[in-house]
Amino acid sequence: MDDHPPLALHVPEPEWRPGDTPDFSRVEIPRAGSVRRPPVDEDPEAMRDLAFTIIRVLNRKGEAVGPWAGELSEEELLDGLRHMLLLRAYDARMLMAQRQGKTSFYMQHLGEEAISTAFRKALGPRDMNFPTYRQAGLLIASGYPLLKMMCQVYSNEEDPVRGRQLPVFYSSKEHGFFSISGNLATQYIQAVGWAMGSAIRGDTAISAAWIGDGSTAENDFHAALVFASTYKAPVVLNIVNNQWAISTFQGIARGGAGTFAARGHGFGIPALRVDGNDYLAVHAAAKWAVERARRNLGPTVVEYVTYRVGGHSTSDDPSAYRPKEESTAWPLGDPILRLKAHLIGLGAWSEERHAQAEAEASDTVRTAQREAEAIGTLQTGRRAGPRDMFEDVYAEMPPHLVRQRHEAGY
Amino acid sequence: MDDHPPLALHVPEPEWRPGDTPDFSRVEIPRAGSVRRPPVDEDPEAMRDLAFTIIRVLNRKGEAVGPWAGELSEEELLDGLRHMLLLRAYDARMLMAQRQGKTSFYMQHLGEEAISTAFRKALGPRDMNFPTYRQAGLLIASGYPLLKMMCQVYSNEEDPVRGRQLPVFYSSKEHGFFSISGNLATQYIQAVGWAMGSAIRGDTAISAAWIGDGSTAENDFHAALVFASTYKAPVVLNIVNNQWAISTFQGIARGGAGTFAARGHGFGIPALRVDGNDYLAVHAAAKWAVERARRNLGPTVVEYVTYRVGGHSTSDDPSAYRPKEESTAWPLGDPILRLKAHLIGLGAWSEERHAQAEAEASDTVRTAQREAEAIGTLQTGRRAGPRDMFEDVYAEMPPHLVRQRHEAGY
Amino acid sequence: MTMIEAIQNAHDLAMARDDRVVVFGEDVGFFGGVFRCTAGLQKKYGKSRCFDTPISELGIVGAAIGMAAYGLRPCVEIQFADYMYPAYDQIVSEAARLRYRSAGEFTCPIVIRMPMGGGIFGAQTHSQSPEALFTHVTGLKTVVPSTPADAKGLLLAAIADPDPVIFLEPKRVYNGPFDGHHDRPVTSWRTHAMGEVPDGYFETPLGVASIVQPGDALTILTYGTMVHVALAAVQETGIAAEVIDLRTLLPLDRETVMESVRKTGRCLVLHEATLTSGYGAELAAQVQADCFYHLEAPVARVAGWDTPYPHAQEWDYFPGPARVARQMRALMEA
Amino acid sequence: MTMIEAIQNAHDLAMARDDRVVVFGEDVGFFGGVFRCTAGLQKKYGKSRCFDTPISELGIVGAAIGMAAYGLRPCVEIQFADYMYPAYDQIVSEAARLRYRSAGEFTCPIVIRMPMGGGIFGAQTHSQSPEALFTHVTGLKTVVPSTPADAKGLLLAAIADPDPVIFLEPKRVYNGPFDGHHDRPVTSWRTHAMGEVPDGYFETPLGVASIVQPGDALTILTYGTMVHVALAAVQETGIAAEVIDLRTLLPLDRETVMESVRKTGRCLVLHEATLTSGYGAELAAQVQADCFYHLEAPVARVAGWDTPYPHAQEWDYFPGPARVARQMRALMEA
Numbered sequence A, B: 001m002d003d004h005p006p007l008a009l010h011v012p013e014p015e016w017r018p019g020d021t022p023d024f025s026r027v028e029i030p031r032a033g034s035v036r037r038p039p040v041d042e043d044p045e046a047m048r049d050l051a052f053t054i055i056r057v058l059n060r061k062g063e064a065v066g067p068w069a070g071e072l073s074e075e076e077l078l079d080g081l082r083h084m085l086l087l088r089a090y091d092a093r094m095l096m097a098q099r100q101g102k103t104s105f106y107m108q109h110l111g112e113e114a115i116s117t118a119f120r121k122a123l124g125p126r127d128m129n130f131p132t133y134r135q136a137g138l139l140i141a142s143g144y145p146l147l148k149m150m151c152q153v154y155s156n157e158e159d160p161v162r163g164r165q166l167p168v169f170y171s172s173k174e175h176g177f178f179s180i181s182g183n184l185a186t187q188y189i190q191a192v193g194w195a196m197g198s199a200i201r202g203d204t205a206i207s208a209a210w211i212g213d214g215s216t217a218e219n220d221f222h223a224a225l226v227f228a229s230t231y232k233a234p235v236v237l238n239i240v241n242n243q244w245a246i247s248t249f250q251g252i253a254r255g256g257a258g259t260f261a262a263r264g265h266g267f268g269i270p271a272l273r274v275d276g277n278d279y280l281a282v283h284a285a286a287k288w289a290v291e292r293a294r295r296n297l298g299p300t301v302v303e304y305v306t307y308r309v310g311g312h313s314t315s316d317d318p319s320a321y322r323p324k325e326e327s328t329a330w331p332l333g334d335p336i337l338r339l340k341a342h343l344i345g346l347g348a349w350s351e352e353r354h355a356q357a358e359a360e361a362s363d364t365v366r367t368a369q370r371e372a373e374a375i376g377t378l379q380t381g382r383r384a385g386p387r388d389m390f391e392d393v394y395a396e397m398p399p400h401l402v403r404q405r406h407e408a409g410y
Numbered sequence C, D: 001m002t003m004i005e006a007i008q009n010a011h012d013l014a015m016a017r018d019d020r021v022v023v024f025g026e027d028v029g030f031f032g033g034v035f036r037c038t039a040g041l042q043k044k045y046g047k048s049r050c051f052d053t054p055i056s057e058l059g060i061v062g063a064a065i066g067m068a069a070y071g072l073r074p075c076v077e078i079q080f081a082d083y084m085y086p087a088y089d090q091i092v093s094e095a096a097r098l099r100y101r102s103a104g105e106f107t108c109p110i111v112i113r114m115p116m117g118g119g120i121f122g123a124q125t126h127s128q129s130p131e132a133l134f135t136h137v138t139g140l141k142t143v144v145p146s147t148p149a150d151a152k153g154l155l156l157a158a159i160a161d162p163d164p165v166i167f168l169e170p171k172r173v174y175n176g177p178f179d180g181h182h183d184r185p186v187t188s189w190r191t192h193a194m195g196e197v198p199d200g201y202f203e204t205p206l207g208v209a210s211i212v213q214p215g216d217a218l219t220i221l222t223y224g225t226m227v228h229v230a231l232a233a234v235q236e237t238g239i240a241a242e243v244i245d246l247r248t249l250l251p252l253d254r255e256t257v258m259e260s261v262r263k264t265g266r267c268l269v270l271h272e273a274t275l276t277s278g279y280g281a282e283l284a285a286q287v288q289a290d291c292f293y294h295l296e297a298p299v300a301r302v303a304g305w306d307t308p309y310p311h312a313q314e315w316d317y318f319p320g321p322a323r324v325a326r327q328m329r330a331l332m333e334a
């Protein structure tokens, strides 16, 4: 045995660090329209290839091509564009508000707007999402009021969760948006449980689980795949691969597997890998997976390939661990510009109308912001009060909490 | 959405329950010798097929055939046979001892003897196993004294772990056998950590992780595969699929995946599926996986297909949840009889010598048992004492424990 | 009726009366649980209301939380309390805080049952009493019955409760009361006065302790198996102690506890869990705060030693009647 | 130097002096940790001694246990104490009991570092103080520094310790002492007397408390951020309290604690963790037991309310100097 050379630890490293010039030319991106679209009831083993490619609809010329195209009407696409513009404008304003000290913290979606906004359009009204902090597009695309979102970010008196949660940890049962947890991945198995509940009751509602590339390493991810696989739960298991987990590149979580979608194969769960910056591709893949769940064919893993253009959060400065140029070098482009080009190509859109739509989006945001700030921010105005602090720990406040509330003076 | 038929929960069920007649004829068992043996450095993707078949060496006639044969000398095979006979004889005596109230609990290996005994022979002296309670063959095949094993089972004064652990929870650093935990699966990631440690130090020692089919559902299993995959840890990830987890058949843990070996594919880890009742096949697969680890090529998942012939433990009665006939109907036969037939075919063994070897094995066990019982059992003789109870909680006993020990009167 | 039968019966009644109640866990389906607490439920209510799960405590609790958010009322089993740790994150970070963080929009009416405690030669991983790891977590309710009737009534109340309830079952008294005299023949609940269990559906309210033995010399605060040990010690010492079975650890029935201690002026806290940072610490802290001017002696604690639960030395570890009696006498002399 | 620099320096010295020391966790490698406590270590000691891990606290601790069994001395980081739960099983069932269950054959000399406590508007998942969940687990040692010098000396002692040590870092005082007056300008350790940190390698022994402010009117038992809150309250009340920084919660420096309370006759326990079953309960239980006949008043506890740690209401939740002062006065009047 000791005639063997010494072992050595393999620690994956990103190709580029600050100072290097990122070059994605070697990264092979399948041509738009080139990936087949199997029937939803095809045998998972026969679909393995779909976890090692990238389903894309919009080509370089902005045309929608291939078997995954043609799902959405012009009107729906224009809606989608407006949702992405609104989300981006909202993020921009809230980032600034945080810098101005109006709240403590914020997390943006820059570059990832297509995923949550397009996915939402593939769901029915009674379906439930179990999101992370980076899917606010689910709320925007379902018509949840911006004002309420801002009140949550400001933790003011109108905050639906009464100032208790970190900014962006929204919750809306009515809009199919499960309360966000600060503990990564915990929602993944809960989504499976929700879907099992629907199946147990003979309901038709399904659920969608959301997780980031880095968080797939967590315990809950495994439990979710085990339970979803065993009970054929009607759930869509979404993995948003935005290449980074704070300062850690996706290779650390992915390890030797070619892709995150491949994780599904260990469980016999069909897996799709999709261009996350292509609104049409995201929607088509989502629709396919939702249909599988709805027809009681079981879970689907969907990996969205995208890029986290901004910092992880307002507490993070990515220039410390990755080249500034990486996001511009990133080969899948910007989801808004790509959909815009497509719509212009269709003759349904123009530079002028786009500029106008951008202006409208930021007006909408500004108006909501004025209203929100008229109510209050984390530091000023009418804020969530200390009395709220003691409510909802239990349905009925037990004696020891009543005593503590009195001791606190409320 | 509501025009869809209602969903329904899918709950996997074993094919047979008490009262049914098990019929494995539809279960397709690959012919011995029919599975290819790739070079250890072959690309994992190119080896996917090896997770969906069964590597077998001994055919019905008892001949060793195919590319996985020819690893072991007659002498080594005779050793192997003796190890299995000894383990079986030991189990039989200890089961009886438990029934006689000499200890509280016992777990046997009936039908699974080949796996741990053959695997041990593929390891080097400095390698480390992280076993479950069903791999005592690792100790027997490495020459660990039966007497010590019995003292542990009896929790007597000579118990190496001083009466603290449940019977069969052995520990021997010297024999490459990590202390057994009552918490399933926790050892799996620890084995990966141990292997990473060896790699960090530029050592040549590798580790072997052990887990049962049911326990693959645990969190630790996922963490182990993630870390092993990312850091290419020199570890063999063994999964002993004995078809049952107490009363729960393997389909509940396996879910939609065809096999447990397939779990490795989600991580780009090569996976072998092996006839666990075929001493030669187990050893050949183990050697192949150990070689990969030793050459720093990273982890290998190995699934051993076997059958838990006995109850889960002395607290379990399988007739409540599976047909009594299932174990005899089980198509892979008995590991001892199969190796015996092979050796007789080689002209190296005979019925007489076998009968004699069985007698020797039970003599060896009886002798050790007399010695062990002369020291003490759980109820009688010199037993692990209360003073031992307070030792080894910390390297140095802190004041509060000293105080408690005095209060206890020691 | 044994405590096991009482628990099985409670499941049966809850499932019959509310079809949102679902039951699952390791080996609980076809087999009916390694302790048989769910025997017959799958046959009666079908596989989608009572089923086996993979060996993933995280999965069991995480799925239950999702089902509760959907609108079901899962009552799940963790095979031994010693194996709840893989689910601890889902219990602490999710179940306990879901109502709070969503301001009541999503709630978590689940029951997590688990056998606790030693006395069965189960060694360090089949003997633990982790109640203090739950009482420290706000948002949870923690319940420990000591008799079949309480097990039934408290479990029915727990299943009906709108919030997550940790239901700890003292396995050593599953089949009969055990007073710590391991060398004496075991009595079955079937032949024991405390083994009486009312028929039909009834709830024993959470948060209400029961005085199982009135007295004025000293107060013993305990729960689970130790209730029976306390009663034995009282009998053997002849000291007129008042034995209070807390039944619910959180929320605590503070009135009953303090009233008793103010009356007796002496207090002994008894549990099987390890001493340091055990629930007895909280009881002692509250009693000395509320009854300081009534106390004739410091609040005493008798508990498991601060070691893992050993196998061979089980009876040296287990806080039996002799240790309790010694402490009671010491308290009376103080 | 700041506490962050002191912790980074301790890592550096430990790695330089013992090549068995390895450091890993989420974002600790190239980036040097989200709080920068491991900055520069990967560059200096290489990727196989300091590296990033997948987001699996279980994996981090489980792998560390395996490495320790192999013969290394891992010092790992959990990004926030609020995220230790996925690793809790490995900590409680494995690290804490490995020496015991193998009778010393396999040991677990690991350090698990984690930032704890609130005061940074981190809400319920970046503010928790879970120390009581560790002090209840025998086999673990639990340490909480309150100054840069102690952070360095205690961390070096923890890394050198033969048993698993939970090292909780009060993140609110990473950069400077914080006395709870959130409306006042923050001072940096660099310009503060308590910011002095000796150069070079030294160990501050575990299990030894420090009297940060002598006094005879009453004893305040506390640790971490709350040490500074206590000092502020003492100053503002003018009550001559003795402030004891426990530094190590387990094993507890019982002599120092009891000697002080016997002297002062009054005791206030202060921590940020939720009150019920918090570590303060254990302290109160021990103090009333050991000092009963010296106590002029019941042991009082000031702690976080029994709610999750809220976002907007952070300063209503945080047990600041006003609450402490009120309780001190009440104790003096008792």
Ligand SMILES: Cc1ncc(C[n+]2csc(CCOP(=O)(O)OP(=O)(O)O)c2C)c(N)n1
Binding pocket: A132, A134, A182, A183, A184, A211, A212, A213, A214, A215, A216, A240, A242, A244, A245, A246, A308, A312, D026, D055, D079, D083, D086
């Ligand atoms: C259990 C747990 N561990 C660690 C963290 C700290 N943390 C917050 S976000 C994050 C990175 C997550 O990365 P990824 O899953 O890829 O999602 P992304 O932020 O890229 O959308 C980490 C480590 C946490 N919140 N919860």
Ligand SMILES: Cc1ncc(C[n+]2csc(CCOP(=O)(O)OP(=O)(O)O)c2C)c(N)n1
Binding pocket: B132, B134, B182, B183, B184, B211, B212, B213, B214, B215, B216, B240, B242, B244, B245, B246, B308, B312, C026, C055, C079, C083, C086
């Ligand atoms: C974490 C944990 N959960 C549950 C148990 C109870 N338990 C002990 S053995 C067992 C079945 C294990 O089955 P498998 O992994 O297939 O191993 P086998 O017994 O068949 O060898 C269970 C559920 C445990 N010991 N630990």
Ligand SMILES: [Mg+2]
Binding pocket: A212, A213, A214, A240, A241, A242, A243, A244, A245, A246, A308
């Ligand atoms: Mg990411």
Ligand SMILES: [Mg+2]
Binding pocket: B212, B213, B214, B240, B241, B242, B243, B244, B245, B246, B308
């Ligand atoms: Mg099994």
